[in-house]
Amino acid sequence: MFTISLIGQKGGTGKTTLALGLAVAAARAGHATAVIDLDPQASAAKWKVRREDDNPAVVPAQAGRLKQIMDTARTGGVDFMFIDTAGRKDDSALNAARASDLVLIPSRPSILEIETLPEVNDLLELAGSPSAFVLLNCVHPSAGPRGINNTHAGIKELFGLTVCPVHICQRSAYSEAPTTGQSPQELDPEGKAADELHRLLQFISEHVNNGRDVQIRNSLTKREAELDRLLDSTRELMNTRKN
Secondary structure (H helix, E strand, O other): OOEEOOOOOOOOHHHHHHHHHHHHHHOOOOOEEEEEEEEOOHHHHHHHHHOOOOEEEEEEHHHHHHHHHHHHHHHHHEEEEEOOOOOOOOOHHHHHHOOOEEEEEEEOOOOOOOOOOOHHHHHHHHHHOOEEEEEEOEEEEOOOOOHHHHHHHHHHHHOOOEEOOOOOOOOOHHHHHHOOOOOHHHHOOOHHHHHHHHHHHHHHHHHHHHHHHHHHHHHHHHHHHHHHHHHHHHHHHHHHHHH
16 A cells, blocks of 8 residues: 655645545546545545545544554555645644655745745654655746756755655646545546646656665565575584584
């Protein structure tokens, strides 16, 4: 099960909208998908009430029940788990970051939101420094690559955080779709918002898979080293007995 949390120290950055859009993208790709709503405002859970489709599942919960719910989801065969957290300082973001394969930090490209990133960085360190990317959200559609690249470089230089190569533009589909319990790609399957969410999910999948491949290789290398030490010890013992 891939677990992706969306965190931030400021409300209104688009965490819920993006969590739901990504969850629908994963569901449309044929994956069993669920969203855990840790935000007391329960916006994701309210979206689910307005929704006709069963997938993705949305589970409102308190941070203290996160592990239990994740264990149940894993046993139930969930492929993608998205965790929506509160836009303020509480235990939900910390617990979610600790439990995640990947953390996304949505942020508008404005100084007022970018200035909150040091607090998020501190939270990530407390969580054990999980893999994380700042996700630029509500970027003006006419923004040129030079300005976006400068923002990437500035965030990396000032805060040591890497910005996701896929960004989300300010589009009406993101605000209109939740009204009827839909996602942007359901409202306009061929639209630009649908393409952005598809590319973002693709990036997430590739990143998580690559990370797990590295973990597997490291684990195999460690086991090979342990086996070599065991063989060396066995040889030494046999040589000692012969002598």
